[in-house]
Amino acid sequence: MTSPSTNGAHPYGCALEGVCISYAGQPALGPLDLQVPTGQAVALVGPSGAGKTSLLRAVAGQRRPGSGRVLLAGRDISGLRRAELPGLAGLMSQRLDLIPQLSVRHNVQSGALGRWGLARSLAALLLPLEHPPARAAARRVGLEQLLPRRVADLSGGELQRVALARLLVQDPAVVLADEPVASLDPARADDLLGMMRATGREGGRTLIVSLHSPELAVRHFDRVIGLRAGRIVFDLPPSRVTPAELQSLYELLDLTPTRP
Amino acid sequence: MSTPSLVWVRARPAGRSLLSLLLVVAFALSVLAVAGEPVAGSGGAKAAREVLASLLRPDLSLPFLRTVAEATLLTAAYAVAAMTVALAVGIPGALAVSGVLVRRRSARLASVSVVRGLFATVRAIHELVWALLLLIILGPNPIAGVIAIGLPYGATVARVLGERLTDVPAAPLAALTSAGSSPWQTLFYGRLPLAGADLAGYLFYRFECAVRAAAVLSFIGLGGIGFQIQIALADLRFERVWPLLAALLVLVVAVDRLSRYVREAGTV
Amino acid sequence: MSADVHLARRPTPDTPSPPDGDGRAPWLLGPALIVVALAVLVVVGAWAVILTQPTTTLPGLGVTWQRSVDFGRDLLGVDSVGTPAYADRAAWGEVLPLAVDTVVMSVLAVGLAAVGALATIGYSSRLLTVGEFGTHPRLAWPLYLLSRSMHIVARSVPDVVWALLIVFLVRPGILAGALALALHDSGVLGRLGSDVVDNLDRGPLRNLRAAGAGRVAMVAYGVLPQALPRLVTFLLYRWEVIVRATVVVGFITTAGLGYQLRLDLAFRRWTDVALVLLVYVVLVWGVDALSSALRRLAR
Ligand SMILES: Nc1ncnc2c1ncn2[C@@H]1O[C@H](COP(=O)(O)OP(=O)(O)OP(=O)(O)O)[C@@H](O)[C@H]1O
Ligand SMILES: [Mg+2]
Numbered sequence: 001m002t003s004p005s006t007n008g009a010h011p012y013g014c015a016l017e018g019v020c021i022s023y024a025g026q027p028a029l030g031p032l033d034l035q036v037p038t039g040q041a042v043a044l045v046g047p048s049g050a051g052k053t054s055l056l057r058a059v060a061g062q063r064r065p066g067s068g069r070v071l072l073a074g075r076d077i078s079g080l081r082r083a084e085l086p087g088l089a090g091l092m093s094q095r096l097d098l099i100p101q102l103s104v105r106h107n108v109q110s111g112a113l114g115r116w117g118l119a120r121s122l123a124a125l126l127l128p129l130e131h132p133p134a135r136a137a138a139r140r141v142g143l144e145q146l147l148p149r150r151v152a153d154l155s156g157g158e159l160q161r162v163a164l165a166r167l168l169v170q171d172p173a174v175v176l177a178d179e180p181v182a183s184l185d186p187a188r189a190d191d192l193l194g195m196m197r198a199t200g201r202e203g204g205r206t207l208i209v210s211l212h213s214p215e216l217a218v219r220h221f222d223r224v225i226g227l228r229a230g231r232i233v234f235d236l237p238p239s240r241v242t243p244a245e246l247q248s249l250y251e252l253l254d255l256t257p258t259r260p
Numbered sequence: 261m262s263t264p265s266l267v268w269v270r271a272r273p274a275g276r277s278l279l280s281l282l283l284v285v286a287f288a289l290s291v292l293a294v295a296g297e298p299v300a301g302s303g304g305a306k307a308a309r310e311v312l313a314s315l316l317r318p319d320l321s322l323p324f325l326r327t328v329a330e331a332t333l334l335t336a337a338y339a340v341a342a343m344t345v346a347l348a349v350g351i352p353g354a355l356a357v358s359g360v361l362v363r364r365r366s367a368r369l370a371s372v373s374v375v376r377g378l379f380a381t382v383r384a385i386h387e388l389v390w391a392l393l394l395l396i397i398l399g400p401n402p403i404a405g406v407i408a409i410g411l412p413y414g415a416t417v418a419r420v421l422g423e424r425l426t427d428v429p430a431a432p433l434a435a436l437t438s439a440g441s442s443p444w445q446t447l448f449y450g451r452l453p454l455a456g457a458d459l460a461g462y463l464f465y466r467f468e469c470a471v472r473a474a475a476v477l478s479f480i481g482l483g484g485i486g487f488q489i490q491i492a493l494a495d496l497r498f499e500r501v502w503p504l505l506a507a508l509l510v511l512v513v514a515v516d517r518l519s520r521y522v523r524e525a526g527t528v
Numbered sequence: 529m530s531a532d533v534h535l536a537r538r539p540t541p542d543t544p545s546p547p548d549g550d551g552r553a554p555w556l557l558g559p560a561l562i563v564v565a566l567a568v569l570v571v572v573g574a575w576a577v578i579l580t581q582p583t584t585t586l587p588g589l590g591v592t593w594q595r596s597v598d599f600g601r602d603l604l605g606v607d608s609v610g611t612p613a614y615a616d617r618a619a620w621g622e623v624l625p626l627a628v629d630t631v632v633m634s635v636l637a638v639g640l641a642a643v644g645a646l647a648t649i650g651y652s653s654r655l656l657t658v659g660e661f662g663t664h665p666r667l668a669w670p671l672y673l674l675s676r677s678m679h680i681v682a683r684s685v686p687d688v689v690w691a692l693l694i695v696f697l698v699r700p701g702i703l704a705g706a707l708a709l710a711l712h713d714s715g716v717l718g719r720l721g722s723d724v725v726d727n728l729d730r731g732p733l734r735n736l737r738a739a740g741a742g743r744v745a746m747v748a749y750g751v752l753p754q755a756l757p758r759l760v761t762f763l764l765y766r767w768e769v770i771v772r773a774t775v776v777v778g779f780i781t782t783a784g785l786g787y788q789l790r791l792d793l794a795f796r797r798w799t800d801v802a803l804v805l806l807v808y809v810v811l812v813w814g815v816d817a818l819s820s821a822l823r824r825l826a827r
Contacts, residue, residue, distance in 0.1 A: 099449065111439050
């Protein structure tokens with residue numbers, strides 16, 4: 001099983017051209033142009049409401065942009081067949097969206113549903129059968145011991161890793177994650193991001209992750225993009241992200257009384 | 261100047277008080293409507309005394325207990341058979357009514373409204389009224405009893421199952437869909453586990469209702485616990501009624517226990 | 529990717545019970561197979577019993593269809609002479625008062641059931657008797673067990689059977705029917721109600737007790753505000769169920785639409801049967817609509 005990107009010739013894992021998103025007429029994102037080379041790891045930072053989630057959902061094909069195009073491996077996302085999308089991009093959402101009543105094994109295996117017919121899906125759910133890539137993914141994120149456990153019984157950090165393992169089984173060329181470390185302690189956060197980085201590198205995957213901590217962004221990623229009010233404020237390699245830049249990115253917009 | 265310890269404020273939300281008032285008035289009116297009727301029954305105090313006295317000496321003779329056991333078994337069999345019909349009608353019905361397997365919204369609306377109307381009619385009619393109608397078509401045939409219970413229960417199962425399959429959190433389903441899962445796959449990997457053990461608990465509750473309904477199929481001349489009760493009452497042998505009621509009680513409680521067990525096994 | 533589902537090695541090396549002992553087997557799996565096998569056995573057995581009854585005949589599809597069509601024609605009065613009942617003003621004039629009787633019977637039943645349930649829920653809830661907020665130390669268990677068993681008995685016996693018994697004691701009519709329905713339903717409501725009370729949010733109750741509230745204050749400020757809206761909702765749901773059942777109970781207690789249906793069926797007045805059924809279905813739908821409107825009001 002080869003991921004489309006390992007030998008895929010296209011130089012850009014993902015590209016946005018003039019993408020705009022608005023909710024009920026209220027612009028939330030863009031117009032935005034962005035090109036992410038295949039295999040690059042990008043961190044999105046920015047204050048709450050900057051449009052990080054909106055951007056990720058657009059790239060994952062879960063929200064159609066009001067205008068502009070999203071390209072995955074050079075192909076316009078609006079022209080894809082339904083079955084093609086899961087192999088091209090996969091999003092780990094802020095709330096993870098796992099099925100609490102099912103075991104870790106079944107949640108991880110559900111990443112493969114796009115490639116399975118109904119009979120195989122049912123067999124994998126109802127019989128004591130296992131999908132080896134799911135075990136491999138679980139092992140990769142350190143969850144092998146927990147495969148038979150119900151997801152409802154897991155801790156926050158474990159849940160995060162289940163969602164990551166599911167995404168690994170889905171095996172998309174572009175891995176998107178929306179604030180994957182928001183609920184983790186610093187050590188776990190480092191661990192998970194390191195893991196995402198490593199698994200991304202192994203599969204030659206493109207990685208776009210939104211974060212609230214610029215520190216982690218600088219430490220783990222090839223490129224840091226600052227987003228504010230739907231626009232790109234800076235787009236720098238981690239070594240060139242300065243405290244001043246971050247200060248202006250996060251500073252409260254107005255309403256702060258200025259001292260005479 | 262002292263502050264009063266209590267002051268009047270605006271009352272509770274109007275809707276709820278209005279509702280309470282309406283309910284109380286409706287009940288009072290219904291009481292008034294029957295207030296003039298004489299109450300005492302045909303047997304009067306003597307019958308009451310006999311009924312109560314019989315409680316102290318229930319018929320526990322072996323041959324009669326055999327009858328009780330057979331009647332109980334038959335009632336349970338009716339209930340189980342009726343539930344298989346209910347599921348055979350209700351599960352496809354739920355999928356049709358909720359439209360969870362249809363991707364396009366317009367197609368969903370069309371399929372939903374037609375089936376819904378049909379099921380609403382079937383459901384409106386009590387299972388024993390169905391039994392009376394089917395008696396005319398099929399005669400005093402056990403099959404008629406099974407269908408009479410299974411049909412309206414199937415329509416009810418379709419509605420409740422359909423509602424529970426639709427009222428699950430949307431986000432996890434969307435996550436499955438974006439991983440490439442088809443509506444059928446989403447049904448098994450998302451909707452069913454999310455709707456969860458509650459669903460199984462509900463089906464067992466239906467089963468409990470089916471047991472009670474099956475017990476009174478004597479309505480259309482079919483055997484079982486109700487039939488034996490009717491015979492006992494017709495012969496004024498009240499001492500035979502109690503063991504029969506006890507058997508029914510055991511059956512219902514057993515199913516109830518099963519339902520609790522299933523719900524707890526699935527949710528805790 | 530043809531063979532990428534393999535049998536998991538059994539016993540799998542990865543299933544040691546976790547240290548906290550929280551390793552419940554996943555729902556849907558393993559032991560479920562035994563349950564499925566048992567269920568199949570039970571179903572097959574049940575059908576075997578049904579199919580071997582002496583009066584069982586497997587009706588042919590063609591015959592059944594023919595009879596259904598004939599019955600439908602009878603109901604519509606296609607082949608009969610004279611105006612069918614449903615097109616006859618006088619027949620409507622007879623049936624509509626019976627519909628009113630039926631509604632009265634159902635409301636009376638719901639009200640009596642509510643009274644019966646409310647009077648006993650306090651004793652059949654674990655929380656308020658033998659649980660955390662119980663007070664009568666000596667009588668708690670007897671009261672709890674007694675009211676629980678009363679609910680179980682009331683609920684297990686179908687309304688129709690209660691009606692059969694009650695007509696010995698109470699003169700057949702609207703009241704007897706309402707009593708039978710109420711008896712069964714007070715058991716149902718009592719059970720639901722005590723479940724509601726037992727699942728209440730304990731926090732507010734603990735606060736009240738810490739603030740020194742007595743038993744009455746606790747019920748008034750802690751239990752009722754939380755439980756009553758849900759109980760009223762149940763009550764309205766049960767009304768929908770009871771209206772359907774009123775017809776059947778009326779059969780026995782000779783009241784309302786049910787008794788009329790019994791007479792019309794006995795005398796094979798098919799178009800009258802159709803009329804009663806029509807009124808019945810419309811009544812049920814009306815009550816369903818009214819009940820859901822009232823439930824919205826409760827929110
Ligand atoms: N479904 C929606 N309906 C209406 N407005 C929305 C919706 N989703 C997002 N918005 C708005 O769009 C803007 C961008 O939201 P988005 O969720 O993309 O921000 P974010 O950067 O992910 O914020 P956070 O860090 O708080 O998650 C915000 O102003 C938000 O209020
Ligand atoms: Mg967000």
